[in-house]
Amino acid sequence: MILILLGAPGVGKGTQGVLISKEYGIPQISTGDILRKEVKEETELGKKAKQYMDKGELVPDDIIIDMMEKRIKEDDCKNGFILDGFPRTTTQAEAFDEMLKKNSLSLDKVLLIDVPEEEIVERLTGRRVCPNCGAVYHIKNNPPKQEGICDKCGSKLIQRDDDTEEVVRNRLEVYKKSTMPLVEYYEKQGKLVKIDGTGRIEEIFERIKKALG
Numbered sequence: 001m002i003l004i005l006l007g008a009p010g011v012g013k014g015t016q017g018v019l020i021s022k023e024y025g026i027p028q029i030s031t032g033d034i035l036r037k038e039v040k041e042e043t044e045l046g047k048k049a050k051q052y053m054d055k056g057e058l059v060p061d062d063i064i065i066d067m068m069e070k071r072i073k074e075d076d077c078k079n080g081f082i083l084d085g086f087p088r089t090t091t092q093a094e095a096f097d098e099m100l101k102k103n104s105l106s107l108d109k110v111l112l113i114d115v116p117e118e119e120i121v122e123r124l125t126g127r128r129v130c131p132n133c134g135a136v137y138h139i140k141n142n143p144p145k146q147e148g149i150c151d152k153c154g155s156k157l158i159q160r161d162d163d164t165e166e167v168v169r170n171r172l173e174v175y176k177k178s179t180m181p182l183v184e185y186y187e188k189q190g191k192l193v194k195i196d197g198t199g200r201i202e203e204i205f206e207r208i209k210k211a212l213g
Contacts, residue, residue, distance in 0.1 A: 001024060001080035002081060003082045004082075004083045009120070011114070026077075027082070029071060030085045087182065089182070114194050114196060121168050123141075124163050125163055127163050129160055130150035133152050135153075195207050
Protein backbone atom coordinates (compact mmCIF):
# COMPACT_ATOMS: atom_id res chain seq x y z
CA MET A 1 0.00 0.00 0.00
CA ILE A 2 1.47 3.32 -1.07
CA LEU A 3 -0.07 6.39 0.54
CA ILE A 4 0.50 10.14 0.59
CA LEU A 5 -0.59 12.29 3.53
CA LEU A 6 -1.61 15.85 2.71
CA GLY A 7 -2.86 18.60 5.00
CA ALA A 8 -1.97 21.99 6.39
CA PRO A 9 0.56 22.41 9.21
CA GLY A 10 -1.04 21.39 12.51
CA VAL A 11 -3.70 18.98 11.17
CA GLY A 12 -1.97 15.98 12.75
CA LYS A 13 -0.38 14.31 9.72
CA GLY A 14 2.61 13.12 11.74
CA THR A 15 0.44 11.62 14.48
CA GLN A 16 -1.83 9.79 12.03
CA GLY A 17 1.16 8.68 9.97
CA VAL A 18 2.62 6.90 13.01
CA LEU A 19 -0.73 5.13 13.66
CA ILE A 20 -1.09 4.05 10.00
CA SER A 21 2.50 2.83 10.00
CA LYS A 22 1.90 0.66 13.09
CA GLU A 23 -1.48 -0.64 11.92
CA TYR A 24 -0.38 -1.64 8.41
CA GLY A 25 3.31 -2.39 9.02
CA ILE A 26 4.60 0.13 6.48
CA PRO A 27 7.21 2.84 7.13
CA GLN A 28 6.40 6.52 7.31
CA ILE A 29 8.83 8.42 5.11
CA SER A 30 9.47 12.13 5.46
CA THR A 31 11.70 14.02 3.03
CA GLY A 32 13.24 15.91 5.96
CA ASP A 33 14.40 12.65 7.58
CA ILE A 34 15.83 11.31 4.30
CA LEU A 35 17.69 14.57 3.64
CA ARG A 36 19.18 14.66 7.13
CA LYS A 37 20.26 10.99 6.88
CA GLU A 38 21.92 11.42 3.46
CA VAL A 39 23.73 14.57 4.61
CA LYS A 40 24.86 12.94 7.88
CA GLU A 41 26.15 9.83 6.06
CA GLU A 42 27.89 12.10 3.52
CA THR A 43 26.53 10.16 0.52
CA GLU A 44 26.90 11.58 -3.00
CA LEU A 45 23.28 12.78 -2.89
CA GLY A 46 23.80 14.13 0.62
CA LYS A 47 26.78 16.20 -0.46
CA LYS A 48 24.83 17.62 -3.41
CA ALA A 49 21.86 18.50 -1.19
CA LYS A 50 24.07 20.08 1.47
CA GLN A 51 25.41 22.65 -1.02
CA TYR A 52 21.87 24.02 -1.38
CA MET A 53 20.90 23.64 2.29
CA ASP A 54 23.99 25.56 3.43
CA LYS A 55 22.89 28.50 1.30
CA GLY A 56 19.36 28.28 2.67
CA GLU A 57 18.04 27.30 -0.76
CA LEU A 58 15.50 24.58 -1.55
CA VAL A 59 17.02 21.27 -2.61
CA PRO A 60 16.15 20.73 -6.31
CA ASP A 61 13.43 18.24 -7.21
CA ASP A 62 15.72 15.85 -9.09
CA ILE A 63 17.91 15.33 -6.00
CA ILE A 64 14.86 14.80 -3.79
CA ILE A 65 13.40 12.29 -6.28
CA ASP A 66 16.70 10.38 -6.46
CA MET A 67 16.80 10.17 -2.66
CA MET A 68 13.19 9.04 -2.59
CA GLU A 69 13.87 6.32 -5.17
CA LYS A 70 16.84 5.05 -3.15
CA ARG A 71 14.75 5.03 0.04
CA ILE A 72 11.77 3.09 -1.36
CA LYS A 73 14.09 0.33 -2.58
CA GLU A 74 15.04 -0.47 1.02
CA ASP A 75 13.69 -3.70 2.57
CA ASP A 76 11.18 -2.09 4.92
CA CYS A 77 9.30 -0.62 1.94
CA LYS A 78 8.50 -3.90 0.20
CA ASN A 79 4.89 -3.86 1.47
CA GLY A 80 4.46 -0.15 0.81
CA PHE A 81 5.08 3.15 2.57
CA ILE A 82 3.48 6.44 3.62
CA LEU A 83 4.81 9.77 2.39
CA ASP A 84 4.54 12.80 4.63
CA GLY A 85 5.69 16.21 3.34
CA PHE A 86 6.23 15.01 -0.21
CA PRO A 87 5.31 15.79 -2.95
CA ARG A 88 4.99 19.52 -2.28
CA THR A 89 4.36 20.64 -5.86
CA THR A 90 2.69 19.21 -8.97
CA THR A 91 6.13 19.04 -10.62
CA GLN A 92 7.27 16.76 -7.79
CA ALA A 93 4.02 14.77 -8.04
CA GLU A 94 4.54 14.17 -11.76
CA ALA A 95 8.16 13.13 -11.21
CA PHE A 96 7.07 10.82 -8.40
CA ASP A 97 4.42 9.20 -10.64
CA GLU A 98 7.10 8.58 -13.28
CA MET A 99 9.43 7.08 -10.69
CA LEU A 100 6.72 4.72 -9.41
CA LYS A 101 5.91 3.65 -12.97
CA LYS A 102 9.60 2.97 -13.62
CA ASN A 103 9.67 0.70 -10.54
CA SER A 104 6.36 -1.02 -11.46
CA LEU A 105 4.62 0.52 -8.45
CA SER A 106 1.48 2.61 -8.17
CA LEU A 107 0.04 5.05 -5.69
CA ASP A 108 -3.06 3.78 -3.86
CA LYS A 109 -4.53 6.78 -2.07
CA VAL A 110 -3.86 10.36 -1.10
CA LEU A 111 -5.35 11.22 2.29
CA LEU A 112 -6.13 14.90 2.74
CA ILE A 113 -6.62 15.62 6.44
CA ASP A 114 -8.99 18.54 6.56
CA VAL A 115 -9.33 20.89 9.56
CA PRO A 116 -10.94 24.39 9.56
CA GLU A 117 -8.38 27.19 9.52
CA GLU A 118 -9.43 28.77 12.83
CA GLU A 119 -9.04 25.44 14.61
CA ILE A 120 -5.54 25.01 13.18
CA VAL A 121 -4.60 28.49 14.42
CA GLU A 122 -5.91 27.58 17.88
CA ARG A 123 -4.07 24.25 17.87
CA LEU A 124 -0.71 25.70 16.85
CA THR A 125 -0.74 28.93 18.85
CA GLY A 126 -1.70 26.96 21.96
CA ARG A 127 1.20 24.55 21.60
CA ARG A 128 3.95 24.67 24.23
CA VAL A 129 7.15 22.65 24.15
CA CYS A 130 9.79 21.70 26.67
CA PRO A 131 13.20 22.94 25.45
CA ASN A 132 14.90 20.37 27.66
CA CYS A 133 13.16 17.01 27.02
CA GLY A 134 11.05 17.84 23.96
CA ALA A 135 7.66 17.05 25.56
CA VAL A 136 4.75 18.80 23.81
CA TYR A 137 1.70 20.29 25.53
CA HIS A 138 -1.32 22.36 24.59
CA ILE A 139 -2.70 25.07 26.88
CA LYS A 140 -6.25 23.87 26.24
CA ASN A 141 -6.22 20.29 24.93
CA ASN A 142 -3.27 18.86 26.84
CA PRO A 143 -2.12 21.26 29.57
CA PRO A 144 0.73 20.42 31.98
CA LYS A 145 -0.25 19.76 35.63
CA GLN A 146 1.40 23.03 36.64
CA GLU A 147 0.94 25.94 34.24
CA GLY A 148 4.04 26.62 32.15
CA ILE A 149 6.08 23.80 33.71
CA CYS A 150 6.97 20.44 32.09
CA ASP A 151 5.45 17.42 33.89
CA LYS A 152 8.39 15.23 32.94
CA CYS A 153 11.46 17.27 33.84
CA GLY A 154 10.24 20.46 35.53
CA SER A 155 11.68 22.82 32.90
CA LYS A 156 9.91 26.03 31.88
CA LEU A 157 7.80 25.51 28.74
CA ILE A 158 8.20 27.76 25.70
CA GLN A 159 6.18 28.73 22.64
CA ARG A 160 8.12 28.04 19.45
CA ASP A 161 8.76 31.07 17.20
CA ASP A 162 6.82 29.46 14.35
CA ASP A 163 3.78 28.91 16.61
CA THR A 164 2.87 32.59 16.95
CA GLU A 165 -0.39 33.62 15.27
CA GLU A 166 1.21 35.82 12.61
CA VAL A 167 3.62 33.06 11.54
CA VAL A 168 0.91 30.37 11.65
CA ARG A 169 -1.42 32.39 9.39
CA ASN A 170 1.44 33.05 6.99
CA ARG A 171 2.32 29.32 6.89
CA LEU A 172 -1.32 28.52 6.09
CA GLU A 173 -1.32 31.00 3.19
CA VAL A 174 1.87 29.46 1.79
CA TYR A 175 0.34 25.99 2.21
CA LYS A 176 -2.83 26.97 0.35
CA LYS A 177 -0.92 28.39 -2.59
CA SER A 178 1.42 25.44 -2.94
CA THR A 179 -0.86 22.53 -2.04
CA MET A 180 -4.15 23.40 -3.71
CA PRO A 181 -2.79 22.50 -7.17
CA LEU A 182 -1.69 19.13 -5.68
CA VAL A 183 -5.18 18.49 -4.33
CA GLU A 184 -6.61 19.12 -7.81
CA TYR A 185 -3.93 16.92 -9.40
CA TYR A 186 -4.83 13.91 -7.25
CA GLU A 187 -8.56 14.61 -7.46
CA LYS A 188 -8.28 14.30 -11.25
CA GLN A 189 -6.58 10.92 -10.76
CA GLY A 190 -9.45 9.82 -8.52
CA LYS A 191 -7.01 9.05 -5.69
CA LEU A 192 -7.80 11.83 -3.23
CA VAL A 193 -9.82 11.05 -0.09
CA LYS A 194 -10.78 13.87 2.28
CA ILE A 195 -10.61 12.93 5.95
CA ASP A 196 -12.35 15.05 8.59
CA GLY A 197 -9.43 15.92 10.89
CA THR A 198 -11.50 17.28 13.79
CA GLY A 199 -12.18 15.37 17.00
CA ARG A 200 -10.07 12.92 18.98
CA ILE A 201 -6.97 11.26 17.48
CA GLU A 202 -8.66 7.81 17.69
CA GLU A 203 -11.78 9.08 15.87
CA ILE A 204 -9.72 10.51 13.02
CA PHE A 205 -7.77 7.27 12.76
CA GLU A 206 -11.01 5.27 12.53
CA ARG A 207 -12.08 7.48 9.59
CA ILE A 208 -8.75 6.81 7.90
CA LYS A 209 -9.06 3.04 8.37
CA LYS A 210 -12.55 3.18 6.89
CA ALA A 211 -11.26 5.14 3.89
CA LEU A 212 -8.47 2.59 3.35
CA GLY A 213 -10.94 -0.28 3.63
